Amino acid sequence: MFDSVAAQGTARALRAEHRGIRTERKEPATMPRVAVVTGGASGIGHALAVALAARGDVVTVADIDEQAAETVAKDLRARHPGRAEGAALDVQDAAAVAGLIQSVKDKRGRVDLVFNNAGISIGGTAEEHTLDHWNRAIDVNLRGVVHGVLAAYPIMLEQGFGHIINTASLAGLVPSPLKIAYTATKHAVVGLSLGLRSEAASHGVQVSVVCPGYVDTPLLDNVNRGLPQTADGAHARERAIKLQGKLYLPEHLARDVLRGIDRNQAVIVGPTYARVAWWIARFTPSLALRSAAKNFREMRSVPEPRHVA
Numbered sequence: 001m002f003d004s005v006a007a008q009g010t011a012r013a014l015r016a017e018h019r020g021i022r023t024e025r026k027e028p029a030t031m032p033r034v035a036v037v038t039g040g041a042s043g044i045g046h047a048l049a050v051a052l053a054a055r056g057d058v059v060t061v062a063d064i065d066e067q068a069a070e071t072v073a074k075d076l077r078a079r080h081p082g083r084a085e086g087a088a089l090d091v092q093d094a095a096a097v098a099g100l101i102q103s104v105k106d107k108r109g110r111v112d113l114v115f116n117n118a119g120i121s122i123g124g125t126a127e128e129h130t131l132d133h134w135n136r137a138i139d140v141n142l143r144g145v146v147h148g149v150l151a152a153y154p155i156m157l158e159q160g161f162g163h164i165i166n167t168a169s170l171a172g173l174v175p176s177p178l179k180i181a182y183t184a185t186k187h188a189v190v191g192l193s194l195g196l197r198s199e200a201a202s203h204g205v206q207v208s209v210v211c212p213g214y215v216d217t218p219l220l221d222n223v224n225r226g227l228p229q230t231a232d233g234a235h236a237r238e239r240a241i242k243l244q245g246k247l248y249l250p251e252h253l254a255r256d257v258l259r260g261i262d263r264n265q266a267v268i269v270g271p272t273y274a275r276v277a278w279w280i281a282r283f284t285p286s287l288a289l290r291s292a293a294k295n296f297r298e299m300r301s302v303p304e305p306r307h308v309a
């Protein structure tokens with residue numbers, strides 16, 4: 001079904017449709033979009049793939065865990081024939097990311113949505129972070145997004161439409177102790193996304209960044225995977241529940257993200273806990289710093305400092 005829809009569309013009509021301009025050609029209310037989701041085999045990426053396929057979009061579920069990606073795609077195809085395929089992808093490999101996104105463009109004729117979502121969790125105090133912790137965080141969480149942008153943006157520029165959605169974190173918006181390498185990469189992804197958004201808008205391309213609070217996914221149980229474990233790393237789930245009260249469900253975040261895309265929101269934040277924390281960091285940064293320092297002391301039982309940040 002998708003291929004015939006794409007074949008009918010002229011580039012001009014598609015560009016107009018993406019800019020919300022009415023054209024003579026009647027499009028279905030929810031036109032199928034072509035989407036790629038990295039880290040699509042689990043957690044937030046999986047929930048995004050499910051929501052996209054349910055909406056009628058055609059989604060490539062890309063993940064370093066090839067078997068899990070194929071399983072997710074197979075499950076989606078069983079429910080929505082023709083709307084999903086799996087792909088093995090390590091986002092640390094720039095050529096592989098470029099190859100995958102180009103192959104989707106070649107096969108489907110266009111790429112509407114690219115979710116640079118794959119990520120890993122690194123946690124611990126600053127002094128527990130080794131160079132390996134830093135490098136792994138940067139390689140996956142930052143370079144992975146850079147590779148996705150380098151692959152998708154030129155294609156979208158040529159098309160004159162498209163939407164890049166990068167997954168950062170609430171940790172990319174507020175002071176976040178006990179995971180400074182992770183926090184640094186997520187702040188970088190927010191900065192990259194907002195800067196790119198400012199340029200891309202002139203070309204009809206949209207960019208959003210997703211900044212979730214704690215979401216109930218396997219990420220919280222896999223901190224520092226393949227790296228030396230830290231005192232805090234093994235307790236990320238308990239810490240998340242203590243801080244946020246209740247973990248957000250990935251399917252609720254996926255709903256927020258799809259709504260944010262429809263509205264072309266620059267920064268998509270959820271749940272309410274995260275929106276409040278973001279608001280405090282913007283409007284009373286000193287309170288956000290005091291609160292982060294207090295959280296750190298409580299989590300690590302360290303003594304009161306002589307002065308607060």
Ligand SMILES: NC(=O)c1ccc[n+]([C@@H]2O[C@H](COP(=O)([O-])OP(=O)(O)OC[C@H]3O[C@@H](n4cnc5c(N)ncnc54)[C@H](O)[C@@H]3O)[C@@H](O)[C@H]2O)c1
Pocket residue numbers: 038039040041042043044045062063064065089090091092117118119120121140144167168169170211212213214215216217218219220222
């Ligand atoms: N879960 C949370 O509380 C939370 C909060 C804020 C932001 N995030 C961000 O959301 C994104 C998704 O995380 P999640 O919670 O769904 O985690 P998850 O562990 O459930 O899923 C992450 C997926 O990414 C894949 N992946 C890891 N490294 C990869 C690589 N090099 N190349 C390709 N795929 C790779 C994993 O195999 C996994 O399927 C991440 O960027 C994460 O930092 C998560």
